[in-house]
Structure formats: C-alpha cells, structure tokens
Amino acid sequence: MLVLGIETSCDETAAALVEEGRRVLSDVVSTQTDIHQRWGGVVPELASRNHLVQVLPVVDEALRRAGRQLSDVDLISVTSGPGLLGALLVGVQVGKSLGVALGRPFVGVNHLEGHLLAIRLTAEAPEPPFLALVVSGGHTSLYDVPEIGRYECIGATRDDAAGEAFDKVAKILGLPYPGGAPIDRLAQKGNPRAIRFPRAMSAPGVLDWSFSGLKTAVLQRVRGEGVPSGTALEDLCASFQEAVADSLTKKLVAAARKLGRERILICGGVAANSRIRSLAEERASYRDMKLFVPPPNLCTDNGAMIAAAGYEAYRRGVRSEPSLNANAAWRL
Numbered sequence: 001m002l003v004l005g006i007e008t009s010c011d012e013t014a015a016a017l018v019e020e021g022r023r024v025l026s027d028v029v030s031t032q033t034d035i036h037q038r039w040g041g042v043v044p045e046l047a048s049r050n051h052l053v054q055v056l057p058v059v060d061e062a063l064r065r066a067g068r069q070l071s072d073v074d075l076i077s078v079t080s081g082p083g084l085l086g087a088l089l090v091g092v093q094v095g096k097s098l099g100v101a102l103g104r105p106f107v108g109v110n111h112l113e114g115h116l117l118a119i120r121l122t123a124e125a126p127e128p129p130f131l132a133l134v135v136s137g138g139h140t141s142l143y144d145v146p147e148i149g150r151y152e153c154i155g156a157t158r159d160d161a162a163g164e165a166f167d168k169v170a171k172i173l174g175l176p177y178p179g180g181a182p183i184d185r186l187a188q189k190g191n192p193r194a195i196r197f198p199r200a201m202s203a204p205g206v207l208d209w210s211f212s213g214l215k216t217a218v219l220q221r222v223r224g225e226g227v228p229s230g231t232a233l234e235d236l237c238a239s240f241q242e243a244v245a246d247s248l249t250k251k252l253v254a255a256a257r258k259l260g261r262e263r264i265l266i267c268g269g270v271a272a273n274s275r276i277r278s279l280a281e282e283r284a285s286y287r288d289m290k291l292f293v294p295p296p297n298l299c300t301d302n303g304a305m306i307a308a309a310g311y312e313a314y315r316r317g318v319r320s321e322p323s324l325n326a327n328a329a330w331r332l
Contacts, residue, residue, distance in 0.1 A: 001314075002068065003075045004098070005307025006059065008091030009083025009111045010138065011035075011042045013054040015062040016303030017073075021311030024121055026065035027297070027304040030054045033178065040171045048086030055094050062303065073104060077310020080108030080320075081330030083138070088326035096322055108320045109309040111301075112139060112332040115267040116151065117312060118298040118305035126292050131261040133252045135276070136268035137163030137178070140209055140248075142255055143332070145265075149316050151332050154255060155207030162244055163270045165211040169218050169240055174227055183237045184273050190231070190238030192275075195221070197243040207255050214243055241275050249280040253287055265292045272296040 003021065007014040016027040032050050036042050063070065078095030081088060092108065099106030115134050119125050129146045140162045142155035160168070163180060170179020175186075197217050200210035218240055222228075228236055248266075256264050266280055271293055284291040298305060 001074045001311065002072055003077055003307040003311050004059070004062070004073045005303040005305070005310060006055070006076070006078040006091045006095050007111075007114070007301055007303045007306045008051045008055060008087050009079045009081075010087060010301060011047045011050075012301040013051050013058050014301060014303035014306075015055075015059045016307050017062055017066040017068060018121070018304055018307035018311065021308050021315075022120060024304045025068070026062045027302055028058050028062045028065065029300075029302055030058050037177045040177050041167060042084070044084045044086055047084055048090060051087055051090040055090055059094070070098070070102060073102065075310060075314055076102075076104055076106040077109055077307050077313070078106065079111045079114065079306050080324060081110060081327035083111055083328060085326055085328040088328060092324060092326045096324055100322060105314065106320055106324075107310045107313045107318050108324045109306055109313055110330055110332045111306075112141070113151065114305035114309040116143065116145065116265070117148070117308045118267055118294045118302070119265055119292050120308050121298060121304055122294060124292070126263045126265065126290070129261060130263035130265055130292070131252065131256045131259060132265040132267060133248060134268045135162050135248060135266065135270040137161060137167065137270070139268060140211075142207055142252065144259060144261070148312050153332065155209070155251060157209040157211060158201070159210050159212040160215060162209070162211060162248060163268075165215050165244065166270065168215050172219055172222055172227075173233065173236070180270060180273060183241055184275070186234045187238040187241040187275065190234030190236070192238040192242035194235035195239035197239055199243055199247045202247070207251050209247060209251070211244070214240070241273070245273070245275045245279045248276060249283050252280065253283045253289065256289055257287060262288070263290050263292065267294055267299060269300045271299040
C-alpha cells in the first residue's frame with residue numbers, strides 16, 4: 001500500500017510517500033523559519049497563508065522524488081489535529097479533495113500519533129509495549145503504549161511545553177528562533193552545573209511537568225545581571241538545558257520502572273536535543289532499559305510520520321468521511 005502523508009499542523013508544510021507504513025520513498029518539508037523568526041514565534045495567520053502557497057508544490061515534489069504519480073497512491077493520510085486551526089484546515093482540505101478526486105480512501109490522523117509512530121520508519125523500531133515521551137514546541141506528554149492504536153497519557157506539562165520554554169528563553173537571551181538549536185550549541189561549551197535552576201513538580205511519583213518557573217528564573221537572572229555573553233552565556237544555556245533534560249528524563253525512566261516497561265521512546269522536535277538524548281541514554285542504560293529516538297529529520301514535523309500513522313489507522317479500520325474537519329484541540 002502506497003500512502004501519501006500530508007502535514008500542516010504548525011509551521012512546516014510537509015508531504016511524503018511511504019510504502020506499507022515503513023518504507024519512506026520521499027519526504028519533503030518546507031519550513032517557515034524565515035517568516036516567523038522576526039516575531040520570535042509562529043504567527044498563525046502567516047503560517048496558514050504560507051501553507052496555501054506551499055502545500056501543492058510540496059506534494060508534487062514528494063511525488064517527483066519518489067518517481068510516482070498521484071494515480072499510484074492507495075491511501076491519503078492527513079493531520080487533522082491538534083495544531084493551529086487555520087494551518088490544519090489547509091492540509092485537511094487538500095487531503096479530502098485529493099481523496100475525492102482520485103476515488104481513494106483518506107484518513108485524518110492525530111499529530112501526536114504521528115510522532116509516536118515515526119520510530120517505525122527506522123530499521124530498529126520497537127514493538128509495543130513501550131513508554132513514550134512526546135516533547136516538542138507545543139507538547140510535552142508521556143504515553144504508555146500497550147499496542148499500536150492504544151495510547152494512555154500518564155503525564156503532561158501543566159503550562160509551557162519544553163520546546164516553548166526553549167523558544168522563550170532564547171528570546172530572553174537574544175538568540176534566534178527557534179531557540180532549541182542555538183541553546184544546544186552554546187550549552188555544549190558550557191558548564192551545566194554553573195547555575196542551579198529549579199526543577200518543578202519534582203516530588204516522587206509525580207509524572208507531570210511545569211516549565212514556567214524555570215523560564216521565569218532565567219528571566220529574573222537576566223533582569224538582575226543583564227544578558228550574559230561569552231562563557232557566562234554558555235554556562236547559562238548549559239544550566240537551563242540541564243534542568244529541562246534532567247526533569248524530562250528522570251520522570252520518563254521513573255514511569256517506565258513503575259509500569260515495568262523495558263523499552264522507552266523519546267520523539268518530537270525537542271528529541272533532537274543532544275543533552276536530552278545523552279542523559280536519557282545514560283539513565284536508561286543504568287536501569288537496563290532500551291532507549292529509542294528517531295533521527296533528527298523524523299523528530300521534527302514531517303509527512304512520513306503522518307503516512308505511517310495513517311497506514312496503521314487504516315489497518316485498524318479507520319476511514320474518514322468528506323465531512324472531516326480540523327480539530328485544533330484533539331486529544332490522543
């Protein structure tokens with residue numbers, strides 16, 4: 001089965017062709033970083049308008065790279081939530097239109113399920129049961145996955161997502177948007193123990209997160225001492241990043257021990273962070289757990305993960321009707 005996956009939930013316009021839910025033939029992503037960088041974050045109206053311009057050329061390019069025609073597509077999978085409503089609507093309408101025009105089935109899938117199943121596009125994909133941390137600019141959630149299609153949220157952020165905290169701290173420090181990559185680069189040269197930033201909700205057994213206090217701690221320090229430079233900036237970035245990585249990985253491993261899960265997964269855009277990866281690997285190894293993390297191109301938003309999720313949904317008997325609408329607050 002050849003699946004066309006379309007993703008427009010935020011500020012990436014993406015399309016991919018995937019065979020049998022596992023083999024990626026093409027994966028094309030058009031980013032909007034230059035558009036939103038001056039604002040220090042995604043502007044929903046600008047994102048939606050850019051999707052309108054990019055979505056069909058991106059689909060055409062995905063077909064060209066795969067050496068296929070639209071008539072070769074057996075199933076169309078599109079992100080229908082959660083995300084920015086206007087952005088989602090662009091992908092949903094294109095997906096529905098292609099499905100009707102081609103006489104092919106189409107499915108609307110949850111963006112978070114896409115992240116959870118992105119690992120299935122790699123050679124060493126774990127089979128359920130496993131425990132998964134979805135960590136991105138808009139989401140920080142912990143899911144128990146007893147089988148594909150069954151996802152139980154056992155922990156989540158109470159305020160800012162981890163990626164949002166990275167972006168906001170980067171803005172405080174005068175670093176480019178998105179903030180994850182520049183903070184990570186500076187942090188690799190800094191001392192993660194230079195500043196002891198708070199870890200909120202750290203009581204044993206608590207599996208939720210809160211990052212607003214950490215962001216405020218950085219802001220108060222900058223207000224008192226000014227924006228640092230040189231080694232001091234590297235140390236601040238390293239200390240902030242360590243606080244995020246410590247909190248995320250500690251709760252992930254603790255939850256896996258509690259549930260008896262030997263396989264753990266980290267996915268989503270923030271999973272590309274080098275310290276989160278290394279600390280998770282260290283803690284998983286210490287507890288004899290196996291850690292799985294997709295490569296960076298499958299961590300950020302992409303069409304291949306939506307195709308994989310659509311394939312699995314179709315196998316479960318999911319079909320979407322032409323009345324399918326975007327659901328910006330769709331819970332997995």
